[in-house]
Amino acid sequence: MALSGGQRQRLALARAVLAQPQVLVLDDTLSALDVHTEQLVEEALRRVLSATTGLIVAHRASTVLLADRVALLQGGTITHVGEHRELLATVPAYQELLAAETLADAEVTS
Structure with a gap:
């Protein structure tokens, strides 16, 4: 079974979040997602990042808005x-x- 780039990104992000790390490093995590899916993932990330330290490498302004x-x-x-x-x-x-x-x-x- 072949996964698209966006599907692989969502799967990797889900694995990382489920591990409940103290520090979460995300490197351009949303780059392969469509706009609608990106919005859903950003909403979930806001909740996750409220309970952990995150380092986010991003190229999109919408992703940057997740950061303190x-x-x-x-x-x-x-x-x-x-x-x-x-x-x-x-x-x-x-x-x-x-x-x-x-x-x-x-x-x-x-």
């Missing part, structure tokens, strides 16, 4: 750390990343 604190990487170096709204208000590079994603999402849906 965000680290912005540029050229392999952490350049800024703070809450999402703080970085959005004060860091032009962060604003540009989110604007680029919003534009790309708008182009896909139109």
